[in-house]
Amino acid sequence: MRRLVVFCFSAVALLAGVKSAFPPPCDSEIYCTGPILHQVQKAKLFDDDKYFVDMKLKAAPGDVLSAFRNLSSEAPNMTVLPAKLQEFLSVYFEKPGTEFESWTPPDWHDKPKFLGGITDQKLRDWAEKIHNLWKSLGRKIRVDVKDHPELYSQIYLPHPFVVPGGRFREVYYWDSYWVINGLLLSEMTETAYGMIQNFLYFVNRYGFIPNGGRIYYERRSQPPFLTLMVESFYQTTKDKDFLRAALPILEQEYRFWMQNRSVAVTVNGAEHVLNRYHVQVGLPRPESYTDDLELAEGLTDDRKEQLWMNLHVGAESGWDFTSRWYIDGDSHNSGTLRETRTSQILPTDLNALMCLNEKTLASFHRILGDGDSAAQYDQAAARRLGAIESVLWDAERGVWFDFNLMTHSKHFEFYPSNLAPVWAQCYSRPEMAEKAVQYLKGSGALQFPNGVPTSLKDSGQQWDYPNAWPPLQHMLINGLSKLPSEDAKQLAFDLAQRWIKTNWLAYIKYDAMFEKYDVNGDGKPGGGGEYEVQLGFGWTNGVALQLLDQYGETLTSESTRVSSGLLLPLVISATLTLQ
Secondary structure, X not given: OHHHXXXXXXXXXXXXXXXXXXXXXXXXXXXXXXXXXXXXXXXXOOOOHHHHHOXXXXXXXXXXXXXXXXXXXXXXXXXXXXXXHHHHHHHHEEXXXXXXXXXXXXXXXXXXXHHHHOOOHHXXXXXHHHHHHHHHHEEEEOXXXXXXXXXXXEOOOOOXXXXXXXXXXXXXXXXXXXXXHHHHHOOOXXXXXXXXXXXXXXXXXXXXXXXXXXXXXXXXXXOOOHHHHHHHHHHXXXXXXXXXXXHHXXXXXXXXXXXXXXXXXXEOOEEEEEEOOOOOOOOOOHXXXXXXXXHOOOOOXXXXXXXXXXXXXXXXXXXXXXXXXXXXXXXXXXXXXXXXXXXXXXXXXXXXXXHHHXXXXXXXXXXXXXXXXXXXXXXXXXXXXXXXXXXXXXXXXXXXXXXXXXXXXXXXXXXXXXXXXXXXXXXXXXXXXXXXXXXXXXXXXXXXXXXXXXXXXXXXXXXXXXXXXXXXXXXHHHHHHOOOOHHHHHHHHHHHHHHHHHHHHHHHHHOOOEOOEEOOOOOOEOOOOOOOXXXXXXXXXXXXXXXXXXXXXXXXXXXXXXXXXOOOOOOHHHHOEOX
């Protein structure tokens, strides 16, 4: 194995002109490093780099590598012509998708009870169609993937699952939280259980959960929602045996994040430990190989490695990509995609999620009668709360902000994630949450009739203006709905009405659900970033069903009403930066 890894590095150094002190994205010389990956992706034989790394091998990896060495030795400068590459692929690879067998969730049925709570007939009919989509998004991995893992980039999972859709053929980590919540509303408890078991299997195998179900995701994770998935399942089933079996694995994942994704920061003389995203891979992402190569053109080898590492880190954050992660030469929150420095930022939403995980783990131990362990997690949550307030809370502006580790200062731009502690209920005084509501109203982000944008900066990246994403809408709405003030509750409903209207109008126009939407057009799918907007779509479906369940009595397909003043251009001139 050591000899093979050395070959990987030498091949990449020879062909791409890069070296890396970090491990590769995975150990495969075909799917993650090496001359086949480099030449096939550089030739741009497919519209999407992900297509190639999802293809199945027809022969053993060693035989395929040997055949390619023979082929390239006959080519000028060892560079195989595109026509010859296509011929090679047709001999040694199968198209993506052959790793799955036909499967329909056996627990799907026509009329889940939540549909009866939706008053508007058009929305109820639409909710039924969303419920039907679970059948088309279900996947089951063939046993051959288990028996011959070396032929696939797909990681074998023991249970069937629901995928996001489109180019995302495999299971994804944080997407699945909203998928599972939607499945539970659809009374598909068996399918939800299987998905959670797959994630527990991931932790047992890797010590954490990879970004998604492919080997090229093996070195990076995504926002850690497994504990909350288990909570959703437990609240539905009250199955203590399930909880008891899952809890040690949840704690293992928690330790991974504390040991490998945390950093100590000193503010006002006190040291605090908070979490960040951090992936030590300094080579291009296999599924976005040419994008990463082209982005790094002209940089020194060291800067290429740092950029590629931070692109992996940005992918781990789930926000891939966004101006939120830019730190330019003056260490300010500006620049371009080449200034992505995700690892140098302490994200508000990640730490709010970790705080909620700590509180939830404490509650699990209490449910199972272990008061001592519950107290330990209570203490961890209390430490986290103190750290969030000391490092991320801004009393003057009345909200939480990401923290720049390079400048030891906050980033003051608007993102919905600034209000994540409201969603996590991770704050010490009620007035902090109410101040955050006022911040939201004054941010300029509520002026759009079709959702809250992911930022107010038009960078061309998909996790920026004008895109609005389902998980961020749901976290914002869910957090506001928990506050005691009627003002906050009304704002939550208004945002739910806008989002449902946007999703519904797009469905009427396109007969499809999308991964993201444009805040500037009724029923307009989002855009930007590395790939075309995708249909499906797992988390969009889950969020829509949850909002239809929560507000089904009052949501309407006709209404465009919102609370007075919410659409006024509130201090837009001061806050809205459309570059």
